[in-house]
């Protein structure tokens with residue numbers, strides 16, 4: 001488990017064609033009566049781990065698919081996958097930077113694939129990650145972040161905890177707004193590449209905020225994790 005609600009599943013995919021950091025897969029579940037449900041999950045692992053493919057799923061208690069993937073799947077089970085999918089929300093070390101990653105909740109997952117790829121390539125592209133979670137115990141990959149932030153050249157991880165902050169917390173403690181983005185983001189004149197992923201409203205706020213700071217809209221890429229049936 002990554003947090004009490006989020007779990008990483010590493011799948012062995014012998015004929016995996018390879019993927020690019022930021023792409024996703026569709027996971028299809030079929031019940032005994034033939035009922036099928038399919039949902040998208042970003043790939044958390046870097047291409048360098050092929051043929052292993054890791055996804056990280058956050059349980060929505062009233063969801064159809066995520067509670068099954070978080071609570072019910074066991075080692076040795078088989079899952080039906082389609083992918084890799086998506087060619088737009090992708091960053092590879094050869095694309096350079098500076099790089100600004102903005103993630104909300106499980107929106108961290110494709111950004112993690114980019115960071116793991118950056119590490120696998122020993123890239124030193126100047127990178128800032130702004131990661132918004134509700135509380136400290138909902139920070140996915142917190143152990144890995146503690147480790148990488150201390151060791152990796154040119155990488156800075158900035159947290160904001162929107163609902164509960166532990167005592168002594170020195171990071172941000174509110175939802176992303178234009179002041180917070182101005183503090184954290186690279187100056188627009190550096191022509192940063194920006195990747196924003198999370199719930200729809202979060203993505204809209206961050207993208208609008210970066211555009212207002214003068215970011216080139218064509219260099220801002222977004223991915224929304226909105227509910228499958230709603231919005």
Ligand SMILES: Cc1cc2nc3c(=O)[nH]c(=O)nc-3n(C[C@H](O)[C@H](O)[C@H](O)COP(=O)(O)OP(=O)(O)OC[C@H]3O[C@@H](n4cnc5c(N)ncnc54)[C@H](O)[C@@H]3O)c2cc1C
Pocket residue numbers: 024039040041042043056057058059060062063064065066067106109110223224225226227228229230231
């Ligand atoms: C490209 C992409 C990548 C993604 N990557 C990840 C990832 O890495 N990790 C991750 O955890 N998630 C990811 N998601 C989200 C994921 O695909 C699922 O949406 C999520 O797991 C919820 O699925 P579920 O079946 O559990 O919930 P669902 O049954 O789909 O329900 C989701 C929510 O929507 C509400 N809802 C359902 N139907 C309606 C409706 N008709 N009207 C209003 N509300 C409704 C439900 O109450 C629930 O709160 C990604 C989504 C996309 C599009």
